[in-house]
Amino acid sequence: MKLNKLALLMGLGLSVLSTTSFAEQTNNAQAVFNDAYQNYLNAIKTKENVQQAAEQAYTLGKTVYGENADNTASLAINYAKSINRYGKQWIEKRFSLYQQAYTILVNNHGKQSPETIDALVGMASFAPSAQKADYYLEQVIAIANTQNNPKFVADMKLEAATILANKFSYEKYREAKNYLEEADEYYLANLPKNSVEQIKADFLMASFAEGRKRYDQAIERLNRVVNVFDESLSYDHNAELTAHSRLIGLYEKQGKSDEATKHCIAIAKMVPWKESQEQTPLYRVNPKYPTNKARFRKDGKVVMEFEVDESGFVKNPQVLSSEGGVAFEKSAVEALAQWRYAPKFEHGKAVAATSKVQLDFKVNR
Template sequence: MKASSLLLCLAIAYSGYSHADESIHSQFKIVYQQYLDAQQQGKGAEDKAEQAYLLGKQIYGDKSDNTANLAINYANELHQYPAENKQKRFTLFEQAYTILAANHPASSIELIDALLGMATNTDSVNRADALYKQVIEIAAVQKVPKLVADMKLAAAQGLAYGFQGKKYNQAKRYLLEADEFYSQNLPENSVERIKADFLVAAFAEGKRQYSKAIERLNRVVSVFDDALSFDHETELSAHSKLVHLYEKTGKSDEATKHCLAIAKMVPWQENQQQTPLYRQEPNYPDSKARFRQDGSVQMEFDVNTAGFVKNITIIKSEGGEAFEQEAIKAMEKWRYAPKFEDGKAVVAKAQVQLDFKIGR
């Protein structure tokens, strides 16, 4: 369930504002429409969401569902700086929940968005866990199995990504239950199944079950190849993760097709440092670490048509030959997306600098 769906409730006739100043009401209608327009156009709507919330609060008061939904809208727009706005988002979602909980039964679906917002913006893993459980219980009361699965997936994502494995078993249980429902009831190209595949792959990689992770990510890629006709950030991410996993497991040849797929999706940037799809950090030379010496190595190299690093040359280095040797050994294992010209992969030059610094 998305908080944006709550926008519709504000399409009601503006009842309950008879004591509010007419100019405030007119201003609210203008600002709220600007907010909707900004959302539709994919532009930043944070300022308009805040204005609509503050004006709407004057019109509807502190106990109206409309005020709660405006608070949720505003909180959802505070995503540009996630860390800085986390406490502010939590406060807005909490205010919305307080209003909605007073106006609706404890099992009401109207509470879900505010609860999810609180869960994803709290710093307490135990509180997040309790909030997710409450959301899932509310979904179960609705007797809509897909809603339950969606809430379990949301809980799995929130607990897994937000709290560094502190609720690993709980998150995994939610994920497996959601994944089972999706696999039995939804088509392969559904957004929900793709999201579940990504999270299953992440769990598998974390447990070094690389074959399982590779299997799920390959399924995501095949869905885009077979059923979806557009390039997508999710597809790009799947290819990138597959390059990393294949290289990690010593299957460079398998990684190549994914390097090529990424190259077709992302243009080669001549004037900026290329981003490797897989990198191995250089070993710190024992002779340098012993005396706590720092160094750096700047290199130029070819990225061949399969994305391998070839013909490495030293442009500049500081600290001595030992750093150069380790830098070259590491670079030989890196993988890139090759450059494409006229639909074909070509060899291209790139540069990188590796810095060797040891803690003082």
């Protein structure tokens, strides 16, 4: 009996010791994860090493919370969103992470739960086919419709339209356009012109119109964006720059260079002239590849210096050097003469300035 009692006490002692050790290990793991997650939050603020930090938090979080926890799903989504690399490998990686999160959230909350929406949107964004993407987005809209929130439905339709238009426009053009028009109708009736949602819808509506060569409709939408910043918002924004830039291209396509000039000037006021760099054209016409050079698969290169006048027009293009022959030079000069730039501003006034550009002619081999 004594031996058995001693053995039992030893067994209890070992059990207690083991439990204490496990608790310590758990606390340590939690502390390590907390540090990793804080590192991830700091990386987002500094915009440095975000993917690496998100991956570490995800890996450690799985150990702390388990494979099937909501927190693990959230960490997987964070990791997927942080990936900034390109190529098939990383597309598949992002899709896999969203899929893992979706499986967890469906098991925990059900297929019709709003908790699954982020994962579904992510899966649609990196789906292997247009059909799959459309299927996931249909589920997103169906879930949104159960929430008794018309704006949320419109937001999800805008999200769906954006994904289909940007990634699967050829196969799913009609579906994207329908989603967009329904979202836009709600925004026009219920939101102010300067709402983020309406601005996004205006941009996408302009893209659809431009794709169908309905330039007047596209111009109307982009001018709405420009006017919103002029009338309602007191700061410059990338959206405003983009709208000005796209309007330059649309007006030039219509032969309305005077209208385009207004937007060249607007961009010049917002973006400083970079003396040490090649200036970026706001509108460009690609040079024609000389027929005789293409026939014999000859490459060429032309370096030119030119003046950008006070209205952003190219003046006096001069060839500084070239490779491949005079035909390349002639084509390059003809194309460059049609380009538009943001002029240089000095002391609040547009002035002429000199810039350079190199045009490369390469035959695909």
